[in-house]
Each structure stands twice: as structure tokens, then as C-alpha cells.
Amino acid sequence: MAARILIVEDNEANLELMNYLLEMAGYIVLTATDGELGVAKARAERPDLILCDVQMPKMDGYDVAKTLKADKLMKATPLIAVTALAMVGDRDRILAAGFDGYLPKPITPKTFVSEIEAFLPPELHAATPPFRE
Amino acid sequence: MRKFGALLLGDSPDAVIATTPAGEVLYWSPAAEAIFGYSCSEALGKSMQDLIVPPERRIDEQLIVHGEPPGRTSTYESYCRRKDGSLVYVDVTSKRMRDAQRGEYILTTKKDVTQLKVLRDAKLVEAKFGNLLESTPDGIVIASPTGLIVLANSQVEALFGYERGELRGKLVEMLLPERFRSGHVGHRSKFFSQPRTRSMGAGLELYGLRKDGAEFPLEISLSPLETDAGTLVMSAIRNITDRKKAEQKFRGLLESAPDAIVIVDVRGDIVLVNSQTVKLFGYTRDELLGNRIEMLVPPRFRDRHPGNRAEFFVNPKVRSMGEGLELFGLRKDGTEFPVEISLSPLETEEGRLVSSAIRDITERKRFEQALQEKNVELENANLAKDRFLATMSHELRTPLNAIIGFTGTLLMRLPGPLTPDQDKQLTTVQSSARHLLTLINDLLDLARIEAGKVELHLEPVACQSVLEEAATFLRPQAQKKELSFDLSMPRDNVVVQTDKRALSQIVLNLTNNAIKFTERGGVHLRLSTGDAGSIVISVSDTGVGIRPEDQAKIFEAFSQVGSSSRRRREGTGLGLHLSQALAALLGGHITFESQYGSGSTFTLLLHGA
Numbered sequence: 001m002a003a004r005i006l007i008v009e010d011n012e013a014n015l016e017l018m019n020y021l022l023e024m025a026g027y028i029v030l031t032a033t034d035g036e037l038g039v040a041k042a043r044a045e046r047p048d049l050i051l052c053d054v055q056m057p058k059m060d061g062y063d064v065a066k067t068l069k070a071d072k073l074m075k076a077t078p079l080i081a082v083t084a085l086a087m088v089g090d091r092d093r094i095l096a097a098g099f100d101g102y103l104p105k106p107i108t109p110k111t112f113v114s115e116i117e118a119f120l121p122p123e124l125h126a127a128t129p130p131f132r133e
Numbered sequence: 134m135r136k137f138g139a140l141l142l143g144d145s146p147d148a149v150i151a152t153t154p155a156g157e158v159l160y161w162s163p164a165a166e167a168i169f170g171y172s173c174s175e176a177l178g179k180s181m182q183d184l185i186v187p188p189e190r191r192i193d194e195q196l197i198v199h200g201e202p203p204g205r206t207s208t209y210e211s212y213c214r215r216k217d218g219s220l221v222y223v224d225v226t227s228k229r230m231r232d233a234q235r236g237e238y239i240l241t242t243k244k245d246v247t248q249l250k251v252l253r254d255a256k257l258v259e260a261k262f263g264n265l266l267e268s269t270p271d272g273i274v275i276a277s278p279t280g281l282i283v284l285a286n287s288q289v290e291a292l293f294g295y296e297r298g299e300l301r302g303k304l305v306e307m308l309l310p311e312r313f314r315s316g317h318v319g320h321r322s323k324f325f326s327q328p329r330t331r332s333m334g335a336g337l338e339l340y341g342l343r344k345d346g347a348e349f350p351l352e353i354s355l356s357p358l359e360t361d362a363g364t365l366v367m368s369a370i371r372n373i374t375d376r377k378k379a380e381q382k383f384r385g386l387l388e389s390a391p392d393a394i395v396i397v398d399v400r401g402d403i404v405l406v407n408s409q410t411v412k413l414f415g416y417t418r419d420e421l422l423g424n425r426i427e428m429l430v431p432p433r434f435r436d437r438h439p440g441n442r443a444e445f446f447v448n449p450k451v452r453s454m455g456e457g458l459e460l461f462g463l464r465k466d467g468t469e470f471p472v473e474i475s476l477s478p479l480e481t482e483e484g485r486l487v488s489s490a491i492r493d494i495t496e497r498k499r500f501e502q503a504l505q506e507k508n509v510e511l512e513n514a515n516l517a518k519d520r521f522l523a524t525m526s527h528e529l530r531t532p533l534n535a536i537i538g539f540t541g542t543l544l545m546r547l548p549g550p551l552t553p554d555q556d557k558q559l560t561t562v563q564s565s566a567r568h569l570l571t572l573i574n575d576l577l578d579l580a581r582i583e584a585g586k587v588e589l590h591l592e593p594v595a596c597q598s599v600l601e602e603a604a605t606f607l608r609p610q611a612q613k614k615e616l617s618f619d620l621s622m623p624r625d626n627v628v629v630q631t632d633k634r635a636l637s638q639i640v641l642n643l644t645n646n647a648i649k650f651t652e653r654g655g656v657h658l659r660l661s662t663g664d665a666g667s668i669v670i671s672v673s674d675t676g677v678g679i680r681p682e683d684q685a686k687i688f689e690a691f692s693q694v695g696s697s698s699r700r701r702r703e704g705t706g707l708g709l710h711l712s713q714a715l716a717a718l719l720g721g722h723i724t725f726e727s728q729y730g731s732g733s734t735f736t737l738l739l740h741g742a
Contacts, residue, residue, distance in 0.1 A: 013535035017542070024547050055527060084530035087523055087577065105534040106570060109541030 003048035003124035004028040008038030025113040026126030035059025054083040065098035078119040148243040170216030185213040203229040218322045220279040222247040272370040278325040294344040328357035392490040415465035449478035575707035589632040596627040617655025643672040651676030673734040679727040
């Protein structure tokens with residue numbers, strides 16, 4: 001069964017890009033447009049994996065990580081930062097804040113889905129991904 | 134006959150004086166005027182004792198004269214005092230007379246024997262002390278109570294510029310400058326009435342007068358000398374010209390010092406200040422000298438100061454400027470200012486003194502403050518710059534993500550099939566977007582290098598693996614352009630202490646450029662070792678090469694050569710500039726050789742560990 005993936009991203013275009021790539025790969029996508037909504041949706045929907053921007057209004061990615069990783073029910077859920085914070089040191093800072101993975105923007109469309117799948121157990125991979133290169 | 138007698142009396146070279154039995158002067162001869170300095174009219178009616186007999190001689194002389202029966206002549210030696218206070222040796226003959234007309238009176242003649250006596254004394258003293266006096270380093274003058282020089286040793290003669298024996302019998306005042314002479318006569322008479330030893334330097338500044346008229350500073354000590362000829366005075370004279378000069382030099386030194394210098398004695402009294410002190414604290418010299426040093430210390434520090442001061446006197450260590458606490462000075466007008474003080478003990482004839490050099494550091498404090506503020510400002514500016522770079526990086530990547538992403542999905546044909554034109558145009562969009570991304574990355578790298586923000590992780594790096602990785606990464610691009618791609622490396626591992634990431638970036642950059650600017654032929658990547666363990670990595674191509682006129686600015690930012698818009702598009706114009714900056718960070722540099730039209734070789738030289 002394909003995983004349910006929550007995308008927390010305030011930029012519409014980028015939210016749409018990830019949504020499109022994941023849906024085309026056969027995943028069920030949930031979305032939230034800021035950190036607060038993201039945390040609420042994560043708790044309500046219990047997705048299999050969360051992609052989260054870092055710079056966002058209301059609650060930034062660091063606080064989302066802090067909140068979810070302190071939540072007994074949520075801390076096992078893979079939390080991956082997809083961020084335009086791509087300077088030297090950003091990766092370490094973000095992983096230290098509790099994220100399980102780090103993908104810098106701009107993402108590479110061809111490899112994006114497989115990079116996400118690395119964080120999912122095989123049984124949650126989409127059955128017949130329409131695109132593999 | 135009487136007239137002739139009177140005439141003889143008046144012409145007598147000896148003083149002839151007549152007095153009543155009580156001593157009142159009845160007659161005062163011209164010679165008496167000459168010897169004692171009092172005129173006849175001044176003397177008549179006065180007491181002779183009061184006029185010319187020194188107090189200590191009065192009783193003796195009374196007894197001598199009155200002890201004899203009338204008509205008997207008594208003769209004795211004595212000395213008298215002149216009107217100017219100086220003494221004169223006399224042989225005295227006196228006789229009590231009686232005459233019906235005048236009743237009883239006393240006739241006295243006084244013969245001036247001063248010179249005779251001096252010569253006599255000189256012989257005596259010379260016989261007794263001559264050798265001794267010649268052997269002392271100081272000049273010695275022995276003078277009689279009358280102020281005549283009995284003996285001067287050769288040191289004195291040399292000091293004052295006189296011939297041997299020339300001074301004998303002369304008045305000591307001839308050794309003094311004119312302006313001190315009259316005062317001196319009084320001084321020496323006083324000395325004889327109360328003779329006591331007076332040591333060197335205990336007194337005012339004294340000067341000597343040489344025969345040639347030159348003056349010099351001297352120091353003198355006096356002591357009474359009892360001889361068979363009576364009490365004489367011995368004075369030791371020392372020329373202190375050199376010491377005065379040294380003192381003047383010392384003063385000059387004090388004045389030339391940029392700091393205020395205050396010298397205090399063991400009680401804490403100020404004994405010497407320079408003019409910088411006057412300027413700095415606003416007190417006059419007179420207001421400072423003799424007062425406690427604590428007057429220059431703000432009240433809140435005053436209680437502790439005498440204790441510290443006493444401690445320093447007991448255990449003085451040279452303490453240099455700036456060592457210690459924050460110190461403050463107090464001006465006369467009550468204002469305070471920050472100072473730096475250095476202390477040093479000063480051993481002098483008057484005992485241990487302490488010299489303190491005081492520097493007003495108001496200006497420096499101000500500079501320090503300004504500098505600190507400037508530093509904070511700079512730090513803030515740096516932080517702002519860092520924030521700006523981070524924000525720029527983030528804000529540029531965000532839209533690029535959507536551009537590169539959706540171009541990618543289209544080219545992946547996720548939404549559906551593409552016409553060849555659509556495919557070609559989307560590919561152009563994609564490469565332009567990637568170009569923009571490289572530009573952003575290069576610019577950020579450069580900004581970080583220039584801000585000194587790049588932290589190098591130095592470790593032993595195997596050069597072969599760096600070149601192999603670059604080859605693996607870039608060979609496909611070369612193959613796409615049907616270029617040969619060769620890699621030559623020594624068999625033995627070449628290891629260098631460097632930052633692997635930076636080295637890889639340089640090699641990738643140079644190799645990428647070589648492929649980019651070569652249309653036919655190929656690219657050759659070489660590794661070799663040079664002198665003193667240096668590492669040489671070169672990238673050769675058979676590409677367009679660089680025009681001679683462009684070669685000078687090849688490493689400048691955005692200096693990419695050639696007019697083809699396509700070529701322009703392919704590089705960022707920052708690659709070589711960035712590579713050279715990275716090479717410099719690694720302690721190396723990049724050079725190149727190029728033949729326009731037939732290719733270029735770029736060489737990275739790294740110095741061995």
C-alpha cells in the first residue's frame with residue numbers, strides 16, 4: 001500500500017511541484033501551508049512520512065521538528081526537510097534540530113521520489129511508479 | 134712745638150686714640166680713621182669699646198689697662214673690629230695719663246699687624262698642616278679671623294687660576310664674585326664669634342670667581358681650626374660644575390619627558406615636578422612643591438594611597454606604565470582624568486625618593502572606546518552581511534526550485550508527450566536555470582571566501598581519488614561531445630595535507646571548463662609531483678585557447694573571453710576566479726599556458742606538507 005505523505009510548505013509553486021511528483025509516483029499526498037497547520041494535520045492524519053519546509057510563517061520547520069519529535073505518537077514518523085537553506089552548515093543545523101533527512105532546493109525532479117522512498121519501508125513504496133530512470 | 138707735636142700725632146702710621154677712663158673717645162687720629170673705618174666725628178664722644186673692641190675681648194682689655202698703675206705703659210696683642218665688621222690684628226700700647234687740665238685719661242696706640250700676623254701664622258700652619266692639605270682632593274683655604282688667606286693649597290690655586298703662593302695674605306673675598314663680597318664679610322665675622330663646623334652643601338648656592346673672571350659653582354664646608362696662633366677657619370672648597378651639569382641634564386631629561394614626572398620623598402611630599410605636571414594638573418610649581426602627593430589623587434582613593442606609597446618605599450620595584458589597576462588623577466579644578474603611572478625608586482644623597490611618571494590616557498581611552506564601538510559596528514555589519522547572503526541564497530533558490538522542478542517534470546513527460554521544438558526549448562530553459570543556480574552557488578562561495586568564512590578541514594588527501602572522482606563525474610560530458618578523456622597519474626599514492634572539498638571543486642572547475650571550451654580532440658588530466666614535495670595537477674585541452682590580449686584578465690571575475698553568446702551562456706564567469714581564490718586558500722596557485730586556436734593547459738600547484 002502506497003504511503004500517505006504530508007507536505008508542509010508555504011510556497012504554493014513548490015508545494016504543487018512536490019505534490020505533483022509524489023502523486024504521479026502513486027503516493028497519497030496531504031498538504032499544509034504553515035508549521036502550525038502542519039503539526040495539527042500530522043497529529044490528526046498520522047501520515048507515514050512528512051516533508052517540511054524550514055522557513056515558514058507562524059511556526060518554522062525547527063519548531064515543527066521540536067514539537068513532533070517530542071510527541072510520543074509522532075516521533076517515529078520520518079521527517080524530511082526540503083529547504084532553500086543550502087549554505088554550508090545548514091544541513092548540520094537542520095539534522096541537529098531533529099529532522100531525519102535533508103533535501104536542498106532546488107530539488108532534482110528525476111531523483112526526488114527515490115530520495116524520499118529511501119525513508120520508507122518497501123511495503124509502503126508505491127506499487128507501480130509510472131516513472132523510473 | 135705743640136703744633137709740631139700735634140702734627141706728628143696726626144701723621145703717625147699707628148692709630149692714636151685718647152679716651153676717658155670710662156672709654157669715651159676724646160681723640161681719634163687720622164690713622165685710626167684709616168684702620169678702623171670710623172671718621173673722627175663718628176668716633177668722638179662714643180665708647181671705644183663699643184666701636185672697635187669685639188665683645189669677647191672687652192673684659193680682658195679693661196683688666197689690662199686698669200690693672201696697671203697710672204703712668205705705666207701696658208702692651209699687648211689683640212684684634213679689633215672695623216666699621217665694616219671685619220677684624221684687624223693690632224699691637225696695643227696704652228697708658229693711663231693724668232693732667233691737671235683734663236684729669237685722668239687713657240692714651241692708646243694701635244698698630245695694624247694683620248699682615249705681619251698672617252705671614253707668621255702662615256709659616257706656622259704650613260709647617261704643621263702643609264703636607265696634609267696638599268694631599269686632599271678638595272681645595273683648602275685657611276683664613277684668619279680678619280679674613281686674610283693664611284694658606285691655600287695648590288688645589289685651590291689651580292681651581293681659581295692663581296700662581297703658587299699668590300693668594301697668601303689676600304682677602305678671601307677676592308675668591309668671590311663682586312655681588313657676594315659685602316655679605317661675606319659679615320658672615321665670616323659671625324662665624325668667628327660662634328665657630329662651628331658647617332658641612333658641604335648645607336646652604337645656598339655658592340659661586341667662586343677665578344682670576345680670569347670666570348665664575349663656577351662650588352660647595353664649601355667650614356670648620357674652626359685651633360692653632361698656636363689662635364682660631365683660624367679652614368674651608369674645603371669643591372668645584373661642583375660637573376654635578377651642576379649633571380643636575381641640569383637631569384632636569385632637561387625631566388622636562389623633555391612627555392609624561393608628567395613627580396618626585397616624592399619618603400613622607401610623600403612632592404620634591405620635584407616638571408612643567409608637564411603643572412600643565413596636566415593645573416597647579417603651579419609652588420602649589421605642588423612641599424605638599425603631599427595625595428593632593429593629585431581623587432578623594433575616594435586617598436585613604437589607601439599613603440599605605441601603598443609606604444609599601445613601595447619599603448619594597449620598591451620598578452613598575453611600568455599600565456601595569457595594575459585603573460588609576461585616576463585629580464586636577465586643581467576638581468576634574469578627574471584616567472592616568473597610567475610608572476614608579477621607580479631614586480637613590481639620592483637625601484635618601485630614597487620615588488619618581489613617578491604620570492601619563493594622561495584620556496585620549497587613548499577615547500580611542501579604545503571608539504575602536505570598541507567600531508568593532509561592534511563592524512561585527513554587526515558582518516552579521517548583517519551574513520544574514521543578507523543567507524537570505525539571498527534562500528530567496529533565489531525558492532523560485533528556482535519551481536522553475537527547475539516543473540521544467541524537469543515536463544521533460545520527464547509526466548504531464549504528456551512533447552514535440553521536438555517543445556523538448557528543445559524546455560532543455561534551454563533547464564540549462565539556463567541550472568546556469569543561474571551555479572552562478573548563485575559561485576557567488577555565495579566567493580562571498581564566503583572574501584569574508585574569510587571558509588573553514589578549511591585539513592586532512593591527508595589522496596590526490597588520485599580526487600582526480601578519479603572528477604573523471605567519473607565529468608567523463609560522460611566529454612563522451613557526449615565525442616571528446617577523448619585521459620587521466621595520467623603516478624602509480625604511488627600522492628597524498629597532500631589539504632581540504633578535500635576545495636581541491637575537488639578546483640579540479641572539477643578546471644576540467645569542466647576544458648570540456649566546455651573544446652569541440653574537437655580531447656581533455657587530458659594529469660597528476661605529478663614537483664620540487665620539495667609539491668603537487669602538480671594539470672588540465673590540458675585542445676580547445677579554442679585564449680587570445681593573448683585576454684590572458685592577463687583570465688582570473689578576474691566575469692572576464693570570460695570570446696564573443697559567442699553561446700559560450701558566454703555556458704560558464705558563470707566566476708569559475709576561474711573562484712578556483713584561484715580557493716587555490717590561494719590552500720596555499721597554492723593556478724597558472725596557465727594557452728596557444729590561441731590550439732588549446733590551453735591550466736596547472737594547479739600545491740605546496741607539499
